[in-house]
Amino acid sequence: xxxxxxxxxxxxxxxxxxxxxxxxxxxxxxxxxxxxxxxxxxxxxxxxxxxxxxxxxxxxxxxxxxxxxxxxxxxxxxxxxxxxxxxxxxxxxxxxxxxxxxxxxxxxxxxxxxxxxxxxxxxxxxxxxxxxxxxxxxxxxxxxxxxxxxxxxxxxxxxxxxxxxxxxxxxxxxxxxxxxxxxxxxxxxxxxxxxxxxxxxxxxxxxxxxxxxxxxxxxxxxxxxxxxxxxxxxxxxxxxxxxxxxxxxxxxxxxxxxxxxxxxxxxxxxxxxxxxxxxxxxx
Amino acid sequence: xxxxxxxxxxxxxxxxxxxxxxxxxxxxxxxxxxxxxxxxxxxxxxxxxxxxxxxxxxxxxxxxxxxxxxxxxxxxxxxxxxxxxxxxxxxxxxxxxxxxxxxxxxxxxxxxxxxxxxxxxxxxxxxxxxxxxxxxxxxxxxxxxxxxxxxxxxxxxxxxxxxxxxxxxxxxxxxxxxxxxxxxxxxxxxxxxxxxxxxxxxxxxxxxxxxxxxxxxxxxxxxxxxxxxxxxxxxxxxxxxxxxxxxxxxxxxxxxxxxxxxxxxxxxxxxxxxxxxxxxxxxxxxxxxxxxxxxxxxxxxxxxxxxxxxxxxxxxxxxxxxxxxxxxxxx
Numbered sequence: 001x002x003x004x005x006x007x008x009x010x011x012x013x014x015x016x017x018x019x020x021x022x023x024x025x026x027x028x029x030x031x032x033x034x035x036x037x038x039x040x041x042x043x044x045x046x047x048x049x050x051x052x053x054x055x056x057x058x059x060x061x062x063x064x065x066x067x068x069x070x071x072x073x074x075x076x077x078x079x080x081x082x083x084x085x086x087x088x089x090x091x092x093x094x095x096x097x098x099x100x101x102x103x104x105x106x107x108x109x110x111x112x113x114x115x116x117x118x119x120x121x122x123x124x125x126x127x128x129x130x131x132x133x134x135x136x137x138x139x140x141x142x143x144x145x146x147x148x149x150x151x152x153x154x155x156x157x158x159x160x161x162x163x164x165x166x167x168x169x170x171x172x173x174x175x176x177x178x179x180x181x182x183x184x185x186x187x188x189x190x191x192x193x194x195x196x197x198x199x200x201x202x203x204x205x206x207x208x209x210x211x212x213x214x215x216x217x218x219x220x221x222x223x224x225x226x227x228x229x230x231x232x233x234x235x236x237x238x239x240x241x242x243x244x245x246x247x248x249x250x251x252x253x254x255x256x257x258x259x260x261x262x263x264x265x266x267x268x269x270x271x272x273x274x275x276x277x278x279x280x281x282x283x
Numbered sequence: 284x285x286x287x288x289x290x291x292x293x294x295x296x297x298x299x300x301x302x303x304x305x306x307x308x309x310x311x312x313x314x315x316x317x318x319x320x321x322x323x324x325x326x327x328x329x330x331x332x333x334x335x336x337x338x339x340x341x342x343x344x345x346x347x348x349x350x351x352x353x354x355x356x357x358x359x360x361x362x363x364x365x366x367x368x369x370x371x372x373x374x375x376x377x378x379x380x381x382x383x384x385x386x387x388x389x390x391x392x393x394x395x396x397x398x399x400x401x402x403x404x405x406x407x408x409x410x411x412x413x414x415x416x417x418x419x420x421x422x423x424x425x426x427x428x429x430x431x432x433x434x435x436x437x438x439x440x441x442x443x444x445x446x447x448x449x450x451x452x453x454x455x456x457x458x459x460x461x462x463x464x465x466x467x468x469x470x471x472x473x474x475x476x477x478x479x480x481x482x483x484x485x486x487x488x489x490x491x492x493x494x495x496x497x498x499x500x501x502x503x504x505x506x507x508x509x510x511x512x513x514x515x516x517x518x519x520x521x522x523x524x525x526x527x528x529x530x531x532x533x534x535x536x537x538x539x540x541x542x543x544x545x546x547x548x549x550x551x552x553x554x555x556x557x558x559x560x561x562x563x564x565x566x567x568x569x570x571x572x573x574x575x576x577x578x579x580x581x582x583x584x585x586x587x588x589x590x591x592x593x594x595x596x597x598x599x600x601x602x603x604x605x606x607x608x609x610x611x612x613x614x
Contacts, residue, residue: 016583016585019584030483031487034483151476152476155476155479155480155483159431160431160469160470160471160472160476161431161432238444239473241469241476242472243470247444247470250444250445252445253445254349254444256349256376
C-alpha cells in the first residue's frame, strides 16, 4: 500500500551518494583545472587592477574633475554634473572616498564585461529561434539561483577577492542586456530590413546601420538594468572579500550601527542614481 | 485598517494566552535556527528532546547570530538561542542586554566543550617546515604563505567584517608588528568564504594561515593546528583594548578564553516552563562528542536532524540532562 501522505523519498544513502558525487566531481575539477582557470581569468585581473589603481590612487581633485567631466561629456547635462560633484563631496566628507572608488571600479568592469559578452549573445539570439529557446532558460537560472550556491564554489576555484567578485556580479548582471538586445532587434520592422535587402545591403551592414541603431533604446535600457543589477550585488560581493562600500555596509549591519549603515547605503544608492541617469541621458 | 488592527489584537491576546499557559506545561517554544555546524546540531538535539521527550512544540526561526540576537533583545523573539558567541554578537551589546534584564543566560557555562579561538595553519606545510608550530616561527616566514593579491607579502586570513574577531585580529596584527614583518591581511568577507579558502588551500596543497575557532568540522577534517602564541595572556585590560577598533597601543597576548552561552529572552526566563529551562541549564555537549558529531555530519553530509537522532541513539550523556521519564520517552 502506498502511503499517500508521505511522499516516497529516496533513501538517505542514495541522496547522500548523489550529493557526495557532485562534491567529489567538483573537487576533482577544481584540483585539475583550477590553475588553468586562474590563468584564463588573468587578463580580467589585470584590467581590474588597472581600473582600480587609476581610480583609487588618483588625487581626489583630479578624480572628481574627470568623473564630473565624463558625466558632462556623456549627457551634456549641467544639473547632473553638479549632482555628481555634490555626491562626491558627500562621500569624501564621510570618509567613503576610497571605498566608493573600489566599488565604482568593480561595477564599471563588470558592466563593461556584461556589455561585451551580452550584446553579441543578444544578437545571436535574435537571429535564431533555436538559440533563443536554448539561452532563455539559462538566463532564468542565472537570475534566480541563490547567489551563494555558486559564490562559494567560485571561491574554491579562484580564491577570494576581486575576480570571483566580478564573475559573480557579471553572472547576475548580464541577463538584462542579453534579453533586451534580443528583444530590440526582434522589434525592428520587417519592412525596413526588406527595403535594405532590396537595395543590396549585406547582412552585417543591415545590422550595423539599421537594426542596431533602431534598437538602441532597448539596448540602452538593458545596459541600464545591467548596471543596476551589478550595483545591487555590491554587498554580496563583499561577502567574498571584495573591498568597497559593501564591506562598510556589512560592518555596520553586523554591529547594529544603523547610522553608519544608512550613510554607506546612501553612497551606494547615489552611485546607482548617477550611473542610471548617465546611461538614460547619454547623448 | 481597523479590522486588521482588531485581528492583530485578537492574535496578540491569543499568543499572550499561550505564553501564560506555557508556564505550567511546555507549550510552544521558538528557537533561533542558527546555520553553522555545532549550533545547528545543538538546535536539532534541543528540538528532539523538547518535542519527543517533553511534549513541547518547537519552531526554529532561521537567522544569523546578529539578527537573532537583535530580535531577542528588541522583540523577545525567538525565546531561546542555543549557541551564542557573545564576542560575535558584540560583547558590549551582550553585556548591556544582560544588565538591562532583556536576556538571561541558561547557566554560567558553555553549552559545548572544547571551545577555542586562535590562529591556525594547515598541517601540510609542517612536513617541510616542522618548526612552524609557534606564532613567532610562522611570522618569520611570510614567503611561505603568499598573499593572493601581492605575492611578495604573507597573507593572514582574518574574520568577516563586523565580527568581533576581525577587530581583535587587526589589533593583534599591530601588536605583533606583522606589517613590518611582511604580512598583509586577507579579508574573507564571510565565514563561508573563509572556509572555502581553507578547502582550496588543502586541495591544492597550498599553505593556509588564519583565524579559526573550534569546535568545527574543519578542525578535525583538515587537522588544522593552532599556533602557540608564545606569550601569556597579557591581562584583561589589554584584551579589552584589543576588542576595540581604535585601540591605541595593543600588546601581544594569547587569545582570551572564549565563551559561549545558551540564552533566553526575558519573557521566556520569566514565564517559560521550569523543566525546559532546567534542561537548557544542564545541557552541555563535551568537546570530543561535538567533534565526533561534526565529523559524522561532514562524512555523511547529514542534515542536522539526522545528526541529532544519531546522537540520541549512540550516546548516553543526554540522559543526565533530563528526568528519568523524559529519558524513557526519548528512548
